[in-house]
Amino acid sequence: MTQRIAVIAGDGIGTEVVPEGLRALNAAAKRFNIDLEYQHFEFGNCDYYLEHGQMLPDNWFDQLKDFDALFYGAVGWPEKVPDHISLWGSLLQFRRRFDQYINLRPCKLMPGIKSPLADRVPGDIDFYVVRENTEGEYSSIGGRMFEGTEREVVIQETVMTRTGIDRVLKYAFDLAQSRPRKKLTSATKSNGISITMPYWDERVKAMSASYPDVTVDQYHIDILAANFVLHPDWFDVVVGSNLFGDILSDLGPACTGTIGVAPSANINPEGTFPSLFEPVHGSAPDIAGKGIANPIGQIWSGALMLDHLGHQDAGQAIVDAIEAVLADASDSVLTPDFKGRGTTEDLGRAIAERI
């Protein structure tokens, strides 16, 4: 059975790390006899916008909807197109229209990577952030009034639905239940944000009744962020709204020293639409074009994609190869973010060979 992957490199270092992601995928596909077919798309980047006045062609939905998965680089180049236009015109459309309501992001302290936190070693930090990915603070309702005057005011509405909250909570509870520690931490800010956040807390409480074996914690986002730094070992599965999940899934990888390495899966669990796999890092215009970007976030995202497509063994082989290369790679292979002298391609090849 052929599985069809739509590949969108995007902007900046996206175009540099995607080829390395594909190299690893090809190595794994070969070893595990998986039949992957790629189709590359030239839209979904800021140059496309400059030429066409939009990030995607009008028929993008039909062009992409029948793929088995989307493999995305990174998007955004604020000097060319304001971020809210480029992102709402691409990635955020995919997430919403393809109803990828789960954003899953592992935070794991890997061998060979130095944590910025004192005295933390591999095994100490190993949790998932499960982020609501279609509603909440990332809303398209609101506007501006009294423009250009002293009275100017902007309003943006956070919208949360029972459906939207319950389905992400269910995913997070199921994930927690499947793990040895069976612990779920919910991020809210109910003391300050007095309407939406207490509602989220209510839904957590309601759902926890169906998971008596899962231990549930709730923290306000401010002290939770602090505890990521102070007690990262406390966490197993952390669930939060679109915004809180976004913040925590950059902060978590920062604590494990893996901001350039962290992967993410934007999942439509029902499989009605394709899911999307992309690194957590952005397009990094400041280092784009130099061939020094760390490709591991993209490669690891490929591993998550293989998991999702039913090839857990192949996904695991990629993760194992990443860990093996990191554990003993020399400076000539590691990229500059790891204080090495290697290029994107050097590191990508080393991982592909290991697979």
Added chain:
Amino acid sequence: MTQRIAVIAGDGIGTEVVPEGLRALNAAAKRFNIDLEYQHFEFGNCDYYLEHGQMLPDNWFDQLKDFDALFYGAVGWPEKVPDHISLWGSLLQFRRRFDQYINLRPCKLMPGIKSPLADRVPGDIDFYVVRENTEGEYSSIGGRMFEGTEREVVIQETVMTRTGIDRVLKYAFDLAQSRPRKKLTSATKSNGISITMPYWDERVKAMSASYPDVTVDQYHIDILAANFVLHPDWFDVVVGSNLFGDILSDLGPACTGTIGVAPSANINPEGTFPSLFEPVHGSAPDIAGKGIANPIGQIWSGALMLDHLGHQDAGQAIVDAIEAVLADASDSVLTPDFKGRGTTEDLGRAIAERI
């Protein structure tokens, strides 16, 4: 000239740390010949709510408005009163009705305190978070519809005004300009939150024209949180919305190991209404009543209050005393959060004696 201070201890450890705050204030007042007069208020805590059905008496505004400052402990006890009710009924009312639109929070790595970050020493981390304190995400507009059904939806509106943004930015730019590095970092999330956040960016850009000597950076909140951990030395003055300032001003102190130590000033710069001084930490019901809470956040908040009241020398004397005690205090004086055996009062007395 007598300066009149309204003292509200609040809940939990608030009632334990406030007396130590007053002890330090008294010591400084004596040494610098300052005439402070305290009046204690029994409202603004959850027991008051249980008795009266509201956190504050109807005439709280008139009772408090003519004081020179408010000295507040901490409020909230979720087992007694839901947080959004206790906080919106007290602290958040003060901030809004007394137009304390600046929330100023220093993040400083202190001698004698171990940072959870590897290889950071005093001097490496020394910045301020300036938080908008009256509008934004902490909004009272919104509601719930289709209650109790599958279609249930909650909406909460983030409201930002030009007035509200410009005045906090002006304060932050002025503060940055007064410091040697003259660097301002603005926290937004303009790629995801597409209406309010790009507006904030616009106002930063507009105001920066009047401060040609201040270097301005802008980060999305996700990567900014990550950079607090990875590069805390990058920051000098960080300005953000009500929510983003809240998160960053817990995360910053976490990075300096001072979450129980960090102070905050809720300032009405015009002096039309009293400003409010309180620790960053909360009421900590879990350790309340044990006499082991760290009083430094409260004591340092007193120092900020003295600064604000025009007694910079006295404020500095308190900060110096805190640093001196931390630098050489023995286990018998330090509280358990610093791995010592001292009580709240032991540490409070040690600091007061130093003053």
